[in-house]
Amino acid sequence: MKTENVIEAKALTKKFGDFTAVNKISFEIKKGEIFGFLGANGAGKTTAMKMLIGISKPTSGQANVAGFDVYTQTENIKKNIGYMSQKFALYDDLTVRENITFFGGIYGLSRKRIKEKTQQLVSELGLEEIKHQLVGSLPLGWKQKLSFSVSLLHEPRIVFLDEPTGGVDPITRRQFWEMIYKAADRGTTIFVTTHYMDEAEYCDRVSIMVEGKIEALDTPKELKKQFKVDSMNDVFLRLARNIE
């Protein structure tokens, strides 16, 4: 069933001046897949992601997202993806409900649909009591979950999550991953970066990026086998050490 490629990148490259932040990365991601995009700080994960979501023009290489070209069809891409940035990007000075209404609105959802979605979201996330509170006053974990839900409002085919669980407690992280699984089950493709190696184990496939290059790409199981270690953590360390 899972044969359709929703993301294809070929030798995708981004240079800032003469510094190459992303160096000829290539991969294919299938529909409904949870793709873990790993790498140390500064490896180039965010930069690569920004090219895929159409807000940063690649220096060279090709990529298709949801069947659209990242050079020429960025506006089409944007209709089909959700994005949760590394920086929290809902409006702190709007309430939970107002944020949902606003983002629903600019994605073109009808009033009725926005209402339904709001209700559904509020009950799923257990936000009933605080739906009229300013988002700025919520704990980080709730903010992140809300932010993820908002990125799914318009039911995108692919959702890009840039370190969605950074700085969040283990229980919330667990809940967050349950949300990710739920979305993936509905057929949404998940492209997620993380620094937590236990989270890497939850992914269908992972790539490990080192200094702009993808050094390894496979299922967690295969990678562990390949490097003859027991955990993704060790895979990661192995790779990082090899480079040094």
Place this chain on the structure above:
Amino acid sequence: MKTIAYIVQKEFKQIFRNKGMLPIIFILPILQLVILSNAATYEVKNIKFAYIDSDHTSTSRELVEKFNASTYFNVLADFDSHDQASSAMLAGDVDVILEIPNNFERHLLKEKKASLSLIINAIDGAAAGVESGYVNQIVQNYNQNIKTELMDASQKAVQPVSIVSIPSFWYNVTLDYKTFMVPGILVLLVTMITLFLSGMNIVREKEIGTLEQMNVTPIRKSQFIIGKLFPFWIIGMGLLTIGLILAKVIFNIPMVGSLLLLYGYTSIYILVVLGMGLFISNFTDTQQQAMFISWFFVVIFILMSGLFTPIESMPKWAQIITEFNPVKYFVEIVRMVLLKGSGPLDILPQVLKTLLYAIVMNGLAVWSYKKVS
């Protein structure tokens, strides 16, 4: 359209929720108008006035009497010769010397016109402008057929201006400088606040990262920009309204012309300011940077707007630069419409230039706004 409505709605919520911002929008302008209008006055009093009466007729004496009667002039002395008067001015004892030439009365009766020469100590340029305005006012009141000729006081080459006429004074008959300043300060306030607010607003979204989030949504550039700027357009018009009410209630500024016309013009003018705000925000990354650059432009625009220094008294090159100053046009229009009652045709040149400015500025701003980096 619906998308824009969502953005506008969100903007207004945020603006009115920002407790730090509200006073800036509503209290500051009021204070500014009240304080500046009282402080930034051109009014010059107790002008040390001397004259040389070479005519010695009843007409000339009557004219001097007019100066005596004015509260602005202190008639100090009459001099017999030009040299005497000049040295008194050099010594700083005299600000203004009026020279009534021989045959003044005869000319006036026979040819229905006559000239006077006027020497003004122009160390303080602004004061000199005002003084010459006062003199003209008195002379004109006395007899429309007399022209004053401004003479060079010192031997150094101060540009001789042959005929003094500062039209703006004509429509401010009572010589009340609040009447003159308040409309100008109104301009300043509308300009500054809309520029700062709009510029900082977009940069703020850049700072907190929500702009990037906007850029990943399918909203079109034009929708986003209109949605973002429209609230500030409304606020600008609101500021004008507050300012006009204050001008009427506190300062009793005459409003001779059509307010509708003034609003019409302002609606175009604010577009220029908003375009600038957006343009600035496109090239800055933090609110501080945006603020700093906005200040830079506002100060230049205001100093070169004719608000505090008459454009006529600027050097030629500066006068040319003022042609590119939208604030100048707004100052002119507000004064023309409010004080003079100018109609649409009178202000057409300014309207067209402002419109052109708005198109160019917004074109640049939209062009430089990039969803993709």
